[in-house]
Amino acid sequence: MLNPGHILDGKYEIINVLGQGGMSTVYLCRNNRLGNLWAVKEVSSELKKKMDFLAEPNILKNLQHSGILRIVDIFYEEDNLYIVEDYIQGKTLKEYIDYNGPLTSDAVMQITLELCSILDYLHSLNPPIIYRDLKPSNIMIKPDNKVVLIDFGIARTYKDGQEGDTIILGSRGYIAPEQLVNVQSNAQTDIYSLGATMFFMLTGKSIDMPTELMFDENYPESADKKLIRIIKTAASIVPTDRFGSVKEIMKEINAAISDLEYKKTSFMIFSNTEVKPPKSSNNANKKPRKKTKFIIITVLALIIGLVLLLTFLLNNKESKNKASNNPSTPKAIEKTEPKSETKPEVQPPKEVIEKDAIVRGILYSKKPILLSTSSNSGKGKNKDKDDNKKLHVQFTLNPAASVSNSKLSVVLPQVQVIEDDVIAVLNLENLGAGDIKLDLNKTYLINGKNEAVKSYNPNSTNLLAIPQGTGKQELKLYFKDFDFEGNSCTLKTVLTSREDKNIDLYIDIK
Numbered sequence: 001m002l003n004p005g006h007i008l009d010g011k012y013e014i015i016n017v018l019g020q021g022g023m024s025t026v027y028l029c030r031n032n033r034l035g036n037l038w039a040v041k042e043v044s045s046e047l048k049k050k051m052d053f054l055a056e057p058n059i060l061k062n063l064q065h066s067g068i069l070r071i072v073d074i075f076y077e078e079d080n081l082y083i084v085e086d087y088i089q090g091k092t093l094k095e096y097i098d099y100n101g102p103l104t105s106d107a108v109m110q111i112t113l114e115l116c117s118i119l120d121y122l123h124s125l126n127p128p129i130i131y132r133d134l135k136p137s138n139i140m141i142k143p144d145n146k147v148v149l150i151d152f153g154i155a156r157t158y159k160d161g162q163e164g165d166t167i168i169l170g171s172r173g174y175i176a177p178e179q180l181v182n183v184q185s186n187a188q189t190d191i192y193s194l195g196a197t198m199f200f201m202l203t204g205k206s207i208d209m210p211t212e213l214m215f216d217e218n219y220p221e222s223a224d225k226k227l228i229r230i231i232k233t234a235a236s237i238v239p240t241d242r243f244g245s246v247k248e249i250m251k252e253i254n255a256a257i258s259d260l261e262y263k264k265t266s267f268m269i270f271s272n273t274e275v276k277p278p279k280s281s282n283n284a285n286k287k288p289r290k291k292t293k294f295i296i297i298t299v300l301a302l303i304i305g306l307v308l309l310l311t312f313l314l315n316n317k318e319s320k321n322k323a324s325n326n327p328s329t330p331k332a333i334e335k336t337e338p339k340s341e342t343k344p345e346v347q348p349p350k351e352v353i354e355k356d357a358i359v360r361g362i363l364y365s366k367k368p369i370l371l372s373t374s375s376n377s378g379k380g381k382n383k384d385k386d387d388n389k390k391l392h393v394q395f396t397l398n399p400a401a402s403v404s405n406s407k408l409s410v411v412l413p414q415v416q417v418i419e420d421d422v423i424a425v426l427n428l429e430n431l432g433a434g435d436i437k438l439d440l441n442k443t444y445l446i447n448g449k450n451e452a453v454k455s456y457n458p459n460s461t462n463l464l465a466i467p468q469g470t471g472k473q474e475l476k477l478y479f480k481d482f483d484f485e486g487n488s489c490t491l492k493t494v495l496t497s498r499e500d501k502n503i504d505l506y507i508d509i510k
Contacts, residue, residue, distance in 0.1 A: 001025060002042070004441050007032070008082060009075045012040055013454075016442050016494065019092075019137075021151070028087060030444070035451030037444075038072070039087045045079035056152045057083055059129060067118040067148050088148050089504075093201070094136035100355070102204040105224035106260065109253045112198055114147040115139070116246040116253075119194065123187045123246065130185045134193035135174040136200050173206040177237055188239040191246060195234030202227070210237050226256040360506045361401025361412055365484070368393035371416065392418045401491070401505040407432045409472075412491060412505045422453075424477040424491055430466045434497050437463040438475065442494035445479045448486015448509075453479045455493075463496070484509060 002025075006014045012029040018039055019026045029040045043056075060071045073084035093111070097103065103111070115134070122129040132154050140148040176192035179185060199213050200206055202223055212218055213235045219228050230252050236242045243249050371392045393416070400413040409429040416423040422445060430436060440462045443455035455477045457464075464475055477491070491505040 002027065008040060008077060012038065012082075012084070014040075015444070023154075024151075029084075030452050030454070035449075035453070037087045037446070037450060037452055039069075039085045041083040041085060043081040043083070045081075055154075059152055063122075063129075065118060065121045066146070067114060068121075069148060069150055085150075088140045088142060088150065090140050090142040090148075092137050093139040093141055093147075093197075096141050097136065097201065097204055102220070103201045105202070105222075105227045106257075108198055108201045109224075109227060109257055111139075111141075111147055111201060112194070113250060113253055115149070115194060115197070116250045118147070118149050119187075119190050119246045120250070123190070128187065130187070131190050131193075132179075132185050133174075134190055134197055136197060139197070173208065176239070177210055178239055186239075187245060188242050191234050191242050191249070192236075192239075194246070194249070195231050195242075198227075198231045198234065202231070210235065224256060224260065226252070226259065230256070355405070357402075357404050358504075358506070359399055359402045360508055361397040361399060363395050363397050363415060363507050363509050365395070365509055368395055368417075390419050392416065397507065401507050403503055403505065408436075408495075408501075410495075410503050410505065412507070415507075420481045420483070422479040422482040424479070426475045426477060427472050428466050428475060429472045430468045432468060435465065435467050436495045436497040436501075437465050439463055439494045439496050440477070442492075443477060444492045445477075445482055446490045446492060447483060448488045451483065451485065452492075453482045455479055466495075 001017065001020070002008075002014050004014050004016055008014065008029065011031055011033045013032050015028045015030060015037075017025060018028050023043065025042045027040045027042065029038050030036070031038060057071050057074050060068070069086040069088060071083055071085055075082050075084075091099070119131065119134075122131060131149070131152070133151065134149075138149065138151045140150055142148060174193045174196045176185075176189045179189060195213065196207060199219075203218070203220065207213060214232055216228065230249065234242055234249060243252075371394050395415045395417070397413055397415065400411050402409070402411040404410065408431060409427075411427040412424060413427060414425040416425065424445065428438070440455045440457050444452045445455070446452045456479075458478060466473055477493075487509050489507050489509065491503075491507070493503045495501045495503060
């Protein structure tokens with residue numbers, strides 16, 4: 001594994017590791033010539049004999065879909081292959097669910113529709129492309145909730161008439177059963193993996209045996225029944241029992257979504273019940289008796305109603321006469337029966353999983369505050385005092401950019417500028433996250449054109465400690481030659497502890 005700061009191909013500086021698998025390692029890199037960020041995938045030379053080195057770039061170079069990342073460059077270094085791909089911000093589906101917990105049926109269906117769109121595009125090509133490794137860690141969820149499929153390392157082109165794959169590849173819990181006996185991968189192979197992925201989204205669990213998906217007790221009680229049926233069909237052990245294509249899955253999910261929306265907007269569901277006629281009786285005398293009884297009850301009801309009506313009219317007339325004889329008596333105020341209130345149904349409290357509160361800061365470029373005017377001229381009476389003066393100004397963000405939760409608060413309230421150098425003034429408060437450190441080697445300021453500048457520290461300390469419970473601490477992060485291009489910028493950094501935490505502070509420039 002390569003360390004941060006290592007330069008690849010003379011221009012790609014490694015920032016950190018984005019992910020690592022059995023066949024490759026993916027690094028976040030900065031192009032030092034252009035200043036933008038890329039994901040660079042390293043494929044080890046040891047895999048040359050086991051798989052086609054160039055299979056992934058050869059497949060991806062001709063694909064055009066918003067849910068599939070692009071390849072922009074490939075090169076060799078020390079006999080390893082490096083593939084330069086789009087850097088996708090966000091979390092993998094596995095990271096997202098591990099942090100936030102299982103998804104609702106609605107969310108599972110929405111994400112599945114996007115995955116189906118990608119798979120349908122691949123399966124509809126001529127010849128079709130089979131992805132073969134669909135699983136939560138290969139699915140990225142972007143900040144706008146869009147889905148991107150990454151890692152086409154074992155994807156292959158379907159070859160009509162071929163009995164089996166060249167090599168058995170896939171991930172435990174998501175590989176279709178037929179792949180284990182080396183039957184050629186096809187659309188049903190990807191459909192099985194999609195069903196297993198849907199099960200993970202709904203339950204937060206990966207399966208050990210394919211039969212686990214077939215039992216209702218393995219699903220949450222609140223899960224939509226139609227969604228469960230779709231998952232079971234997609235993940236059927238026998239390939240011919242699965243959906244014939246992802247288009248069929250999309251049709252079933254859209255129908256299930258429509259049904260959910262109908263249930264949400266309907267206040268009452270009426271059912272027409274059939275009224276059965278009374279059982280026949282051998283006693284013919286019962287019918288006239290029932291008819292006579294009905295007539296008597298009807299007459300009595302009419303008489304009682306008439307008596308009540310006359311009583312009401314007489315009382316009403318008497319009260320009006322009393323009111324007219326007494327002029328001081330105000331007119332009767334009409335009373336209305338209070339409408340019965342329908343008390344809202346009290347729902348049981350839902351489990352709340354804490355998420356970071358993120359605030360986008362706003363920097364008003366036309367409202368700088370002059371702090372000082374410094375000079376680089378040498379000492380002496382004969383030196384021109386106006387030579388090499390540098391303007392030192394400050395911008396106060398309103399609101400400040402911030403990321404916070406109950407254990408940590410990171411706030412960027414001010415940005416100072418000295419010519420082309422930028423100082424980001426950061427306030428951090430460690431409320432209970434253990435001792436953490438800010439890593440300057442992984443701290444970047446990125447402008448609207450995706451040009452990144454790495455932070456430096458005049459004191460030569462790369463790890464800045466933020467001990468627990470010491471109150472607010474002010475840190476100044478220095479960036480050389482930063483250009484505020486575009487109408488936004490982002491401060492990215494990493495807080496190291498038992499687990500690293502990525503911090504993104506967003507700034508809109510007005």
